[in-house]
Structure formats: C-alpha cells, structure tokens
Amino acid sequence: MVEKRQPIPVAEAVHRVMDYAFQAKKEHVSLTQAHGRFIAQAIRADHDVPAFDRSPYDGYAIRSVDSQEASSQHPVRFQVVGEIGAGYVYEDVVGDYQAVRIMTGAPIPQGCDAVVMLELTQTFEENHQKYMSIKRPFEAGTNISYKGEDVQQGAVLIEQGQYINPGVMALLATFGYEQVPVYRKTVIGVLATGSELLEPGEALQPGKIRNSNAYMIMAQIERAGAEVKYFGKLSDDLTLCIENVEKALQEVDILITTGGVSVGDYDYLPAIYEAIDAKVLFNKIAMRPGSVTTVAARNDKLLFGLSGNPSACYVGFELFVRPIIRSAYGHTQPHLRREPAILGADFTKPNPFTRFVRARIEYEKGKLVTVPSGFDKSSAVSSLATANAFIVLPGGSRGYEKGMQVDVLLLEDLQGSEWPWDNIEKSYR
Ligand SMILES: Nc1nc2c(c(=O)[nH]1)N[C@H]1C(S)=C(S)[C@@H](COP(=O)(O)OP(=O)(O)OC[C@H]3O[C@@H](n4cnc5c(N)ncnc54)[C@H](O)[C@@H]3O)O[C@H]1N2
Numbered sequence: 001m002v003e004k005r006q007p008i009p010v011a012e013a014v015h016r017v018m019d020y021a022f023q024a025k026k027e028h029v030s031l032t033q034a035h036g037r038f039i040a041q042a043i044r045a046d047h048d049v050p051a052f053d054r055s056p057y058d059g060y061a062i063r064s065v066d067s068q069e070a071s072s073q074h075p076v077r078f079q080v081v082g083e084i085g086a087g088y089v090y091e092d093v094v095g096d097y098q099a100v101r102i103m104t105g106a107p108i109p110q111g112c113d114a115v116v117m118l119e120l121t122q123t124f125e126e127n128h129q130k131y132m133s134i135k136r137p138f139e140a141g142t143n144i145s146y147k148g149e150d151v152q153q154g155a156v157l158i159e160q161g162q163y164i165n166p167g168v169m170a171l172l173a174t175f176g177y178e179q180v181p182v183y184r185k186t187v188i189g190v191l192a193t194g195s196e197l198l199e200p201g202e203a204l205q206p207g208k209i210r211n212s213n214a215y216m217i218m219a220q221i222e223r224a225g226a227e228v229k230y231f232g233k234l235s236d237d238l239t240l241c242i243e244n245v246e247k248a249l250q251e252v253d254i255l256i257t258t259g260g261v262s263v264g265d266y267d268y269l270p271a272i273y274e275a276i277d278a279k280v281l282f283n284k285i286a287m288r289p290g291s292v293t294t295v296a297a298r299n300d301k302l303l304f305g306l307s308g309n310p311s312a313c314y315v316g317f318e319l320f321v322r323p324i325i326r327s328a329y330g331h332t333q334p335h336l337r338r339e340p341a342i343l344g345a346d347f348t349k350p351n352p353f354t355r356f357v358r359a360r361i362e363y364e365k366g367k368l369v370t371v372p373s374g375f376d377k378s379s380a381v382s383s384l385a386t387a388n389a390f391i392v393l394p395g396g397s398r399g400y401e402k403g404m405q406v407d408v409l410l411l412e413d414l415q416g417s418e419w420p421w422d423n424i425e426k427s428y429r
C-alpha cells in the first residue's frame, strides 16, 4: 500500500519554504557586469546632480539685468568676451553688457544669471570685436539648470536589494561606482530525472521525450536572478540518482530536480531524500498543477523536487523557488505580484484544489483582462510560451464565468512579450 499523502494549503507550503530563507553574501563586480544583478547596499548621492549650474541650451550667458530695456525697436547689444564648451570652465567674471557664448552642458560663468538661446540672438562684428544683440528682456534664472535640481547630495537613490536595470546603471556611473556592491548570485543546481528523457540534440525514439524542463528551469533561475549549474539528466536508477544528488548538493546552494516525485515505481525522490538524510518539508500541496511539488532540506540547503510535468514544474518554480531567490537579495516582497483582472473566457473546470492557470493578461478598454494561454493540463508545454501570468482560482470553487473578477500573478517576461499596440500614432501622441 502506497502511503497516502496529506495535501497542505499552498500558503502553508510557501511558509515552510520561507522558513529556510537566507541572505546572500555580498561581493563587488565591475560596473559593466552589474546589469541584471541586485544591489547589496543603498546608494546615496555623494554630490549634487548637476554638480554645478549649467546651460541647458546652446546660446549666450548674460547678466539678466542688462537685458531689461531690450525691445525690437531698441535691441540691447552685448560684447562677446569668450566662448565655453561643455567640459570647460570660464575663469573670468562677466561684466556689464558682456556675454559668453555657451554650449549645452557648460557651467554658467560667474556673474551671469541667464542664458539666451542661440535662435533668439543676432551676432555681428565691429572692429574685430564680436557682439550679440537681443530684442527682449530675460529674467534672472532663464535657461539655467541649477546645481542639485536633479539629485541632492545625501539623497538615497537606490534602495538595497533593487534590481540593477539600465536606469540604475546610469546612476551608478553618475556617482562613480566603478565597482558595484551586489548580492552574490545564489547557485542553483538542476538535475532532470527519467529514463524517458533525451537531450535536445538527440533524435526522438519510441516512448522517449525531450528533456524540456531542465532548459525551462534554467531560464527561470536566470530570470529570477540566480546562477545555474546544470548536472544533466539521469535515468531512473536509484543508486545513480543518490550518488548524483549527493554530489550535486556539495556544489550548489539549492538543488532542483524534476520528475520522480509522485507515487510511481520509478519515482525515486522520496527514497533519495531518505538516503541522503534530508528532511521532507512537504510532498503534497492542495494546488494544481504542481500538487506533487516536494521540498526537502538538508542542513541549511533546500532541495526542490519539482514535478516532471512541464506546467506543474513551471508553477512549482515560480511559487516556491523564486521567492527564496529574491529574499536572498533583500526583497521583502519576493513573491509574484498579484493584481485583480477580469476573466475574459469561461473556465468551468471544478477546482477542489487551488488552480494556477497559465494565462495571458491584456488591456482591454483600460481594464486588465485575462484568458488561459492554452492547453491547461499539468503535462502541457504549449501554454507556457505565451503565458505572462497565472490566474489563481481558489480551491473549492466550481468554475468561473467570463466577466468575473479574478486574481492574477504576474510573470516577469513582460519585456520579451508582445503587448497590444493600437498603432504607433495613438501610442506616441
Ligand atoms: N497514481 C498516481 N499517479 C500520479 C499522481 C498521483 O497522485 N497518483 N500524481 C500525478 C500528478 S498530479 C503529477 S504532476 C505527476 C507527477 O509526476 P512526477 O513529478 O513524479 O514526474 P514523472 O512521473 O517523472 O513525470 C511526469 C511526466 O512528466 C514527463 N517529464 C518528466 N521529466 C521531464 C522533463 N525533464 N522534461 C519534460 N517532461 C518531463 C514525464 O515523461 C511524464 O510524462 O504524476 C501524476 N501521477
């Protein structure tokens, strides 16, 4: 008689995993390697940005007081006493009715308090001296980008744990971080089990399938911000599996296996956990897909036994592995973001267990609408590629109808996904 497993609620399973949450160590990487990492320390501005008053335009820096009488009938003329490009400093003090030709980004010369755009000036020469005239007055402060208008010294610009995106890269460079403090990437091992598995380069044979889960999981690991160590696939041989799991565990922070967690004759994970003295945290969750997701711990290392079924495996990763990765990088909200959405199609399947339906979310008339992204069995692989969310259908419900409000959990591949565009003109008006 096979032991009957008692399913635990999804939230309970998440808590049991998160009891093992840890903080990643810190390391420094060069700025060019920092994109996509998580910053390990809050970044505070050690100077103002801009660091000096500067010109936002090409034109002439003047003393605004000199321009007050200017009109089209009586233009005011200024002696052009110098020229200053971005990156240089005009050393002299500018006097009455003097102007300095200034380029965008150059510091405002001493004595000046306004910049007149080039297009609003006329230039001429008299006795080898350059002059510039204007036909209207300019107030003090016209066209000056003030020191500190963007960032004030002392401000916290990047919180600890923030993802380093291109904008964060710009800030790090602005403040001179040639080396960036980041969290060391959690190293996660991946091992696929099953005698039916072929690697992608192998020709299909009767009864065999290609190992898709390993490649999916490795991408999920990288998307979540951790580092992959791939240990390949193993056939259903208990001794071989025990040896390889033990060996892999030495080399990683966390080990993920796929397959072999159910109750079949060759579902060896329970025996492997026993053999390596790992404590099983749970082996049945009241959810679909992924009910067989099993998590064990040996000392402080977690072993995730994800289902062999691709959709179950995918969901198991996002719900249980992702938050462990993110919390290691200081995230207090490491779980998938939840949003309300309108169900765009009937979903009549009864749900004794909480169901995580692979889905697409789209905007329709300003509302977030969600529909299943395809074939919904836990063995499905086709519906994963287009999914950008999970619809959460609580356990006990008898099915849902189009128009009802549901919760969706947002996946993070939005950058690569195609969002609906009406047309270029409408989007950029
Ligand atoms: N008598 C019962 N049978 C099953 C139960 C149950 O409770 N009682 N649970 C079912 C559920 S639910 C699931 S989910 C699966 C889980 O099975 P395992 O996680 O043990 O995985 P396997 O049996 O090894 O494989 C399941 C399925 O997935 C394919 N597979 C395996 N590895 C990969 C891979 N790397 N890439 C792609 N596909 C993979 C495998 O060939 C099987 O078709 O058990 C149910 N059975």
Ligand code: MOO
Pocket (backbone or CB within 6 Å): 287, 288, 289, 290, 291, 292, 293, 307, 309, 312, 378
């Ligand atoms: O674990 Mo299975 O995926 O519930 O369907």
